[in-house]
Amino acid sequence: MSSIPWPFPEALSPRHLRERLSARVLRWARKRQGLDPHTTTLTSRRIYILPTAIGLIFALTAFAMLLGSMNYNNNLSFVLTFMLVALGFVAMHQCQRNLVGLDVSFAGVEPVHATRPLEFRIAVHNRSKNRRYNVQVYDGRIVSDIRDIPAGESRVFRLEYPTRQRGRMAVPRFGIRSNFPFEMFRAWSWVHMDLEALVWPAQASDVPPPPAALTATGHRQHDARGEEDFAGLRGYSDGDSPRHVAWKAYARSGELLSKQFAGADTSSQWFDFDTLDSTDTERRLSILTRWVVDAELLQRDYGLRLPGHEFPPAHGDAQRQACLRALALFDEKRGS
Amino acid sequence: MSRRSGTDGSLLASLPWTLLALAFSLLPHVPFLPIWITVAFIVCAGGRWLVELRRWRLPPAWMRIALSLACFIGVLASYEAVSGVGPGSALLAIMAALKLMETRQRRDQFVLLFISIFLVMAALLREQHLWSLLYLFIALLITMTAWLQMATRENRRLSDSFRTSARLMLYSAPLMLAMWVFFPRIATPFWAVPIDTSAGTTGLSDTMSPGDISSLSASDALAFRVQFADAVPPPRDRYWRGLVLHRFNGRSWTGLEATPDWGARKRIEYLGEPVAYTVTLEPTGQQWVFALDIPYEVTLERTFMGPQQQMARAQPIDQRIAYAAVSYPRYRVEHAAGRLPRSWYLHLPENSNPRTLQLARELREQAGNDQDFIDEVLRRFHEQEYFYTLQPPALGRDAVDEFLFESRRGFCEHYASAFAVMMRAAGVPSRVVLGYQGGEWNPLGNHLTVRQSDAHAWTEVWLEQRGWVRVDPTAAVAPERIEDGMSGAMINGSGASWGLNAPAMWLHNLTLTWDILNAQWNDWVLGYGPDKQFSFMEWLGMDEPDWQQMVLTLIGVVMFLVALISLLLIRRYRPPATDTAAQLYARFVRKVGVQPARGETPLEYAARLKDSDTADPQAVDDVTALYLQSRYSSKGDSALPQLATAVNNYRNGR
Numbered sequence: 001m002s003s004i005p006w007p008f009p010e011a012l013s014p015r016h017l018r019e020r021l022s023a024r025v026l027r028w029a030r031k032r033q034g035l036d037p038h039t040t041t042l043t044s045r046r047i048y049i050l051p052t053a054i055g056l057i058f059a060l061t062a063f064a065m066l067l068g069s070m071n072y073n074n075n076l077s078f079v080l081t082f083m084l085v086a087l088g089f090v091a092m093h094q095c096q097r098n099l100v101g102l103d104v105s106f107a108g109v110e111p112v113h114a115t116r117p118l119e120f121r122i123a124v125h126n127r128s129k130n131r132r133y134n135v136q137v138y139d140g141r142i143v144s145d146i147r148d149i150p151a152g153e154s155r156v157f158r159l160e161y162p163t164r165q166r167g168r169m170a171v172p173r174f175g176i177r178s179n180f181p182f183e184m185f186r187a188w189s190w191v192h193m194d195l196e197a198l199v200w201p202a203q204a205s206d207v208p209p210p211p212a213a214l215t216a217t218g219h220r221q222h223d224a225r226g227e228e229d230f231a232g233l234r235g236y237s238d239g240d241s242p243r244h245v246a247w248k249a250y251a252r253s254g255e256l257l258s259k260q261f262a263g264a265d266t267s268s269q270w271f272d273f274d275t276l277d278s279t280d281t282e283r284r285l286s287i288l289t290r291w292v293v294d295a296e297l298l299q300r301d302y303g304l305r306l307p308g309h310e311f312p313p314a315h316g317d318a319q320r321q322a323c324l325r326a327l328a329l330f331d332e333k334r335g336s
Numbered sequence: 337m338s339r340r341s342g343t344d345g346s347l348l349a350s351l352p353w354t355l356l357a358l359a360f361s362l363l364p365h366v367p368f369l370p371i372w373i374t375v376a377f378i379v380c381a382g383g384r385w386l387v388e389l390r391r392w393r394l395p396p397a398w399m400r401i402a403l404s405l406a407c408f409i410g411v412l413a414s415y416e417a418v419s420g421v422g423p424g425s426a427l428l429a430i431m432a433a434l435k436l437m438e439t440r441q442r443r444d445q446f447v448l449l450f451i452s453i454f455l456v457m458a459a460l461l462r463e464q465h466l467w468s469l470l471y472l473f474i475a476l477l478i479t480m481t482a483w484l485q486m487a488t489r490e491n492r493r494l495s496d497s498f499r500t501s502a503r504l505m506l507y508s509a510p511l512m513l514a515m516w517v518f519f520p521r522i523a524t525p526f527w528a529v530p531i532d533t534s535a536g537t538t539g540l541s542d543t544m545s546p547g548d549i550s551s552l553s554a555s556d557a558l559a560f561r562v563q564f565a566d567a568v569p570p571p572r573d574r575y576w577r578g579l580v581l582h583r584f585n586g587r588s589w590t591g592l593e594a595t596p597d598w599g600a601r602k603r604i605e606y607l608g609e610p611v612a613y614t615v616t617l618e619p620t621g622q623q624w625v626f627a628l629d630i631p632y633e634v635t636l637e638r639t640f641m642g643p644q645q646q647m648a649r650a651q652p653i654d655q656r657i658a659y660a661a662v663s664y665p666r667y668r669v670e671h672a673a674g675r676l677p678r679s680w681y682l683h684l685p686e687n688s689n690p691r692t693l694q695l696a697r698e699l700r701e702q703a704g705n706d707q708d709f710i711d712e713v714l715r716r717f718h719e720q721e722y723f724y725t726l727q728p729p730a731l732g733r734d735a736v737d738e739f740l741f742e743s744r745r746g747f748c749e750h751y752a753s754a755f756a757v758m759m760r761a762a763g764v765p766s767r768v769v770l771g772y773q774g775g776e777w778n779p780l781g782n783h784l785t786v787r788q789s790d791a792h793a794w795t796e797v798w799l800e801q802r803g804w805v806r807v808d809p810t811a812a813v814a815p816e817r818i819e820d821g822m823s824g825a826m827i828n829g830s831g832a833s834w835g836l837n838a839p840a841m842w843l844h845n846l847t848l849t850w851d852i853l854n855a856q857w858n859d860w861v862l863g864y865g866p867d868k869q870f871s872f873m874e875w876l877g878m879d880e881p882d883w884q885q886m887v888l889t890l891i892g893v894v895m896f897l898v899a900l901i902s903l904l905l906i907r908r909y910r911p912p913a914t915d916t917a918a919q920l921y922a923r924f925v926r927k928v929g930v931q932p933a934r935g936e937t938p939l940e941y942a943a944r945l946k947d948s949d950t951a952d953p954q955a956v957d958d959v960t961a962l963y964l965q966s967r968y969s970s971k972g973d974s975a976l977p978q979l980a981t982a983v984n985n986y987r988n989g990r
Contacts, residue, residue: 037931041911054446061450065457070522073655075864076460080472082515084453086508087480089898094504097905127911131496134487181504182480183487 029190030173036192039105042176047189049096055184058088088184095185098178099135101128102149104191107156111198111324113289117160118169118197124176125154133180139171166201166285166328170194200324203293204286205255208277210269210295249297257294269295270313272305285327292327296320306330343388343440351388351439353482354448355381358432360475361455364463365425370414373429376407380433395437404434425458445486452479466857477501507904511897518890520883521866540578540624540770540791544749545588545735558618559772559791560626561855562784565612571774573665575629575794575806576786578771580644582680584760586688587735589753589768594623594648596640604645606632608666616658616858623648626771628663629806635660644767645669645804656863671803681765681798689736689757696761706764706799713758714812717751720744724814748773748817751809752793765798769806773817780845781852916976917966924959924983938963950988958982 006013033046051059062084069077107123122137126149137144137157144157159174174195177188246257271291276284288304295302296315303313304323311323359381366374387394395403407430415423432451439445456475460468480501481494488497560576581589611628625639625647636659638650670676684693696713703709716722723745731738736754739746746754752768759766773792775784794808810817860868873881878889925932928951932941942960945951959982966975 038934057446057450061453065453068457068461072461073521073865074461074464075516075862076464076468076472077457078516078519079469079512080453080457080460080476082512082519083472083476083505083508085515086511087504089511089894090504090507090901093898093902093905097909100906101909101911128909130909180487181500182483 026173026190030192033190033192035194038193039103040191040193042099042102042104042189042191044096044100047096047099047187049092049185049187052179052183052186054182055088058084058182058184062088087182091182091184094181095178095187098132098180099176099187099189102126102132102135102176104176106193106195109195109197111200111328112163113200114163114166114202116163118163118199120159120161120171120174120195120197122157122159122174122176123154124149124157126151132178134178135176136178137174137176139174163199166199166282166330167332168329169197169199171196198325198328200328201282201285201289203290204283207287207290210271210291211275246298249294252297253293269300270303270305271295273307274305281331285330289324289327292320292323343391343394345388345391347388347439347442347445349488350442350445350482350486351385353478353485354445354452355385355436357452357475357479357482358436358448358455360478361452361459362429362432364459364471365429365455368422368462369426369429370410372410373414373426373433377429377433380436384436384439394440400434400437403437404430407434421458421461425455425462428455428458442486445482449479449483449486452482464862466854469861473505477505480505507901511894511901514893514897515890516864517869517872518886518893520886520890521864521869540620540622542579542622543588543590544581544753544768544770544793557788558854559786559788560615560617561858562616562775562786563614563782564784565614567611568777568784569611569628569665573628574774574784575769575792575808576626576772576775577629577631577646577769578624578626579648580642580646580767580769580796582644582767584684584753584757586685587731587733589756591646592642592644594646595642596648597643598640600641600643600645601632603670604630605668605671606630606664606666607668608664610662610664612660612662614658614660616656616855616863617653619655619657620653623650623652625649625653625659627661628665629771630663630667630669632662632664656858658859658863668802669804670798671801676765676798678765681767682760682763684757684760689734691734691737692740692754692757693761695740696758699758700762706762706797709762709764710759710797710807713755714807714809717755717809717812722746722751722813724810724817748810749793751813752795755807755809756795759795759797767796767804769794769796773808776851778848778851778855780848781855783852783855785851785855917963917979920976920979920983921959921963921967924963924986927983927986928956928988952987955982955986959986 010016029046029048062081065077065081065084068074069081103125105123105125107121109118109120112118122144124135124137126132129151131151132149134146135149135155135157136146137159139159139161142159142161144159147155147157149155159171161169161171163169172194173190173192175188175190177186179186249255249257269291271288273284273288276287278284278287288306292302292304296319299315301313301315302319302323304311304326306326309326311319311326358377362374362377386392408427411423411426411430415426428451432448432455435444435447435451439448452475456472456479460472477498481498484497484501485494579591579594581591583590610632613628615626617626625634625636627634627647630645631641631647634647636649636657639647639659640650641647699712699716700709703712721744724747725745726747728739728746728750729743731743736757739750740754756766756768770791770793772786772790773794774790775786777784792810794806794810796804796806798804869886870881873886873889878885921938928945930945930948930950932938936944938960942956945956946953959979962975962979962982966979969975
């Protein structure tokens, strides 16, 4: 849809004004409600309701029909008109009731690498004996599916936020809304849970091979299998032996990688921020991230050394989480 | 632009209901619409359904625009107007059909449902029978179900939408009723809009030609209802005077335009006891007001008596109206022949009905006086081979001659006409009165129902010293017609050739009940206007209600009902109460001010609290133990009071 450019200062544009107004309303709602615990029951005090465009058209229709009925002095069309008006009233209350008493709780979020969407999960539980219709969780333009919640059941709604850079991703609030029954009204409630998720650095796509079998700890392992020792992964390039392709890693990540083998002696690897060639911090972080992920894929011990942090070699989920977290939050004051 | 693809079938679930709603709303209009509109709608609706089913494409824009133009011109050509109920509903039907052709998404369906609601409203403007109410609610139920079906995102069950809309309508009904009762009615419309009342509304016309009334007699339609204050006059006195015809052109009779004559009442001498009654008259589109012969007073506004003692209203009766009236069954009219324009009542066209004229003159010669002459003519009708039938043969130019000497079969208008002509031929002033005779007494509802089939024509002759005297020649032929009313004549009538069987008794009672229902319906629902509303408000205890008071009451009652509905919904949607132990524990958590983490058990939580400096370890232990006991032990309830005390006494800090 093409649009005519707004001829006046941007600050006066309807969109801008609307955004400022909604920001104000949001601040007000937060001040009024305070911070919510991670399981919040929606009470009628915190549910707001406004007519939708369809509701306004409906009201206009009813008004036109009222005039018509008065003009024709037709008692049956009065019946129809008042029935519609009454349905409007009932719809308003029904719409609000459709949200009241729902339990909203945070159902977790998994950290992701930057540029991957971050998926916050919100569980909504309906303890009452009535089905709740057309429920949706949203945050501005980010919306979940619209779903019904049958009596006594829960549904998990997903909010997908795009991510651009590593760091913390905070969701100070989200909304939950419904337009049931006739889409004449929209009832919503703000939930302020101060949710937060970690965004790991993006994985660099073309990485130099990781440093092989450093012996910084002084601990050496002898291995009789000699050249079979695996040292790390690097991007596949023409001429690499197919025998050396890391098929397992390919199956997981979809990228062709070649295994690198060190000499007979190997030990845990050290990934050191300071030894990387690049001068770009972010680039270095994403290379380290890639190395950590790859090493983890191959179940290989690794250590990570960042300015101010050091993670001794290990592998497993705890190690991975700790390293990626440190990478995500490296030099946190920067920018974000 | 990307290539326009076919529909995606996303409307499959909701479209049938939208189509059903539209079809149902359109149904009552079908008999009044040109056939091509109905056909166009059916084709479009069926077509649209196929398009969705087969994932075809919708017709291109140019075709839709061309179709719209063609249809609009079609409506113009059919109606020569675009306002009014007829063309209005035709346009709505066309709009619905064309909108279907471009319905892609839910938003378009909203438009269709709005059209459906407007069609229902138009149907109500057209007809307001008792069953119209039922129709209204069913149509609304279907429309609202379609609406819910459309607003549905998940694959919801149809019965669920249906139940929900029925429930919402049930909640709305009392609210609607309150608004309906208390919303102030106004007497006069803001602007005049032509209403075409149901086509084929029957009633008396301003002229009387042979065959006019007999066509009416086949109509079962209601003319008016009457409620009597006291005793009900016997059938033979139930002459409902309408209009008076005095001009005769050899074939048909015409009368004066409805014009007031302020002296008309003075020329009547009222005798005997008055009869008081209330008439509820169906709309006729004419000015004539029917009253028992002969009216003394009619309470209808802007109503007057004409020079021939006929009652008329200044403007046509387009709506059902009720009026109280007083009549005197015994009277003398214009018996002092001062200003009687005799030439009016003696005029006969030249060269018409020569045989009748000759016969009349001969009979008058033989009779001693006017009264004897009248009796002689009536006796001839009674004794000779004259038949009372609703299906008389067609008559030519000299209608009276043909009737009297050849066909000898006729209905009230034939006899009245022939009789009046014979009177005039013999020099007796005469005129024809059109109105209704009889009516069916409904003992269950205590009212008299007068139908179009009770339409009747009789004559009045002017006699020296006695003035206008009513003579009903039909009574001479078929006295049952007068004694028992129309249905009596049909059942027992000597000449009734119309094949109506005597209805079974229960059917008769059913008819009576239906008639009462309709009477109440007309009275209380359709006739609920300013007057009824005021009297109802007074009955409710308001002194001198005015519209402000009514609006305040309206707001009050509506707010009360809305609160009631809200309460009902709150009850429905309230989650089951959590148990007391959990509530007490929640209070404890609030007092502590630290939220348990997700998945943290009470014991873990207690341990965490004790590690922190804020909580009293002993109190935390007590509360936790009591909570666990009351929650999970078999004799848990006995620990509740202790738990309550422990939580109440709990203070933060060591």
